[in-house]
Amino acid sequence: MTFHDLRWTRRELPATLVKLALAGLLIAVFPLALPVANEPARAELLATVYSTGAIIALLLFAPLHGASLRNTFGWCAAVTSLLLIFVFLDPATRASAKLTPALALIVFLLGATLGILARRLPPAIVIGLFALLALVPMWAGPMLELANNPVWANRLVMYVSPLTALATALDFDYLRTAWFYEYSAVATMRYDYPNFVNIILLLAVLPVAAVIRRYSTKDSAFQYSSEAHP
Amino acid sequence: MKKALLHALLWCVFITNAAFANDDPSMDPALREKAQRAVDGGLHYLRINQADNGSWSDSVGITALGLRAFLQSHRNYGERDGAFITRPIEFLLAHINDDGSISETNQNRNYNTAVSLTALAATGNDEYADVIKDGQNFLLKLQIDEDDGYENDHAYYGGIGYGGDERPDLSNIHMALEGLQATSADPDDPVWDKALRFVSRVQNRSESNDQEWAANDGGFTYMPGYSPHKGTASYGGMTAAGLLSLLFAGADQDDPRVQAAYDWIRNNYTLEENPGATDGVQGLYYYYNVFAKSLSAYGGSVLVDDEGDEHNWRNDIAAKLISLQSEDGSWVNPESPRWWEGNPQLVTAWSVIALNAALN
Numbered sequence: 001m002t003f004h005d006l007r008w009t010r011r012e013l014p015a016t017l018v019k020l021a022l023a024g025l026l027i028a029v030f031p032l033a034l035p036v037a038n039e040p041a042r043a044e045l046l047a048t049v050y051s052t053g054a055i056i057a058l059l060l061f062a063p064l065h066g067a068s069l070r071n072t073f074g075w076c077a078a079v080t081s082l083l084l085i086f087v088f089l090d091p092a093t094r095a096s097a098k099l100t101p102a103l104a105l106i107v108f109l110l111g112a113t114l115g116i117l118a119r120r121l122p123p124a125i126v127i128g129l130f131a132l133l134a135l136v137p138m139w140a141g142p143m144l145e146l147a148n149n150p151v152w153a154n155r156l157v158m159y160v161s162p163l164t165a166l167a168t169a170l171d172f173d174y175l176r177t178a179w180f181y182e183y184s185a186v187a188t189m190r191y192d193y194p195n196f197v198n199i200i201l202l203l204a205v206l207p208v209a210a211v212i213r214r215y216s217t218k219d220s221a222f223q224y225s226s227e228a229h230p
Numbered sequence: 231m232k233k234a235l236l237h238a239l240l241w242c243v244f245i246t247n248a249a250f251a252n253d254d255p256s257m258d259p260a261l262r263e264k265a266q267r268a269v270d271g272g273l274h275y276l277r278i279n280q281a282d283n284g285s286w287s288d289s290v291g292i293t294a295l296g297l298r299a300f301l302q303s304h305r306n307y308g309e310r311d312g313a314f315i316t317r318p319i320e321f322l323l324a325h326i327n328d329d330g331s332i333s334e335t336n337q338n339r340n341y342n343t344a345v346s347l348t349a350l351a352a353t354g355n356d357e358y359a360d361v362i363k364d365g366q367n368f369l370l371k372l373q374i375d376e377d378d379g380y381e382n383d384h385a386y387y388g389g390i391g392y393g394g395d396e397r398p399d400l401s402n403i404h405m406a407l408e409g410l411q412a413t414s415a416d417p418d419d420p421v422w423d424k425a426l427r428f429v430s431r432v433q434n435r436s437e438s439n440d441q442e443w444a445a446n447d448g449g450f451t452y453m454p455g456y457s458p459h460k461g462t463a464s465y466g467g468m469t470a471a472g473l474l475s476l477l478f479a480g481a482d483q484d485d486p487r488v489q490a491a492y493d494w495i496r497n498n499y500t501l502e503e504n505p506g507a508t509d510g511v512q513g514l515y516y517y518y519n520v521f522a523k524s525l526s527a528y529g530g531s532v533l534v535d536d537e538g539d540e541h542n543w544r545n546d547i548a549a550k551l552i553s554l555q556s557e558d559g560s561w562v563n564p565e566s567p568r569w570w571e572g573n574p575q576l577v578t579a580w581s582v583i584a585l586n587a588a589l590n
Contacts, residue, residue: 172394
């Protein structure tokens with residue numbers, strides 16, 4: 001970390017703490033917005049909901065637009081840490097604690113991928129993209145049904161949904177939960193979850209490429225400071 | 231003495247005839263021949279579309295159903311008949327997991343294990359006893375009960391889901407009960423009573439269903455409080471599955487829940503569609519399959535609907551499936567791929583099993 005980065009962090013500390021608190025609050029209240037009480041797989045479902053809340057909190061509260069790569073990764077790590085705290089604090093999710101390393105890795109990489117996009121794109125567009133991809137089993141379902149569920153299209157749907165990535169980490173078939181089964185035609189057709197390693201590799205593409213570019217080209221576009229982009 | 235012997239002989243002939251008459255499935259003889267040819271056509275399709283590893287569609291579930299279609303057909307196929315029977319068995323055995331499940335995927339572990347047990351039981355080979363026992367234990371552990379934190383007043387109590395701790399549903403539990411029943415699971419095991427509790431909570435019969443949404447037509451919906459076709463409405467596929475589940479779980483023909491389900495099937499009798507389903511076409515072959523199995527388990531061949539019309543279900547299902555069979559011997563649902571009915575290997579296996587039930 002450069003002296004410049006440290007100075008920026010110190011100056012922004014109160015605001016950063018407030019944003020982190022808001023992120024934590026959002027993660028905490030996110031399960032209230034979704035009906036999970038009756039699900040037998042409550043731990044996995046709650047962990048998925050917490051994770052989704054963590055990603056949205058990252059996109060809403062982290063100053064990603066124009067941020068340095070280091071700052072983006074720092075926020076991803078912070079939000080992932082918040083997620084782990086909630087997963088461990090909640091008695092309902094503690095049972096699936098053995099899966100949290102995998103979940104943390106997915107959330108970090110997913111956050112990093114979206115965070116890197118958010119450095120260049122307006123946050124609203126990235127949040128919209130996240131929502132669009134998260135709900136791909138809902139809106140793509142009728143199209144798959146119409147096309148008789150071709151294997152390639154089904155795989156595409158499964159690979160691009162961030163919820164699938166989270167579910168893969170938790171070994172959790174979220175499409176068979178009551179809500180998704182009711183609203184997603186994908187759940188009624190043949191599908192399979194992607195391999196966990198494939199998901200990791202896929203999500204690592206953008207972050208790794210950004211890091212390589214940062215250290216190979218020393219592109220100034222990746223070294224924004226708060227002064228240039230307050 | 232001679233007279234007494236002749237008398238005894240006549241009695242023997244009479245009793246034998248009577249016994250055969252009772253076993254007569256009452257399918258029209260000409261139709262029976264056509265139905266058997268349709269079965270042969272379906273089995274031929276399955277045989278030439280079998281993968282090198284012995285599977286169909288690389289799926290444990292479809293392979294087990296295809297295997298069952300062969301083993302329970304009028305041809306009486308068995309392992310002695312060659313690789314087209316032994317290789318699917320090997321495929322199933324190659325997918326046994328440490329927890330006793332038989333599945334190539336974490337999804338559908340209940341379905342896959344249940345239909346595998348049914349198929350392995352149909353081989354009649356004692357060598358699979360340990361595999362079957364482990365599979366039974368896996369299914370038993372899937373049942374939602376006190377061990378999972380659910381008391382018997384919960385709508386999910388006694389149910390079984392897809393096998394990954396998901397919410398239970400009638401389709402999954404009917405398959406599980408069929409697998410347990412086919413493999414002669416302990417009739418005193420609490421699984422049956424708990425299953426009856428769950429199955430009763432999926433029936434639209436408020437006298438035996440304590441759920442607020444329960445109506446009173448006697449039919450079944452998919453899971454407590456939900457049907458994929460609308461609200462909590464009863465529909466054909468699930469009502470037949472409900473009837474079968476009740477019978478497997480120990481309820482007899484005199485049980486009012488069984489009678490109510492049977493009455494729903496009588497009064498909504500049709501093979502033109504899956505009655506109550508969206509557009510009538512979703513889950514159509516699933517309906518044919520479980521319709522034939524449930525009425526076969528119930529016994530008899532003729533139903534009388536509420537208008538007094540008689541229906542010989544064996545004739546009707548045979549005629550319907552014969553009319554829908556493709557030239558290559560397969561069946562497929564061209565109207566809806568839901569519940570995998572766009573897969574001709576699955577739908578052909580289901581159709582042959584339905585014909586087998588009607589013929590046997």
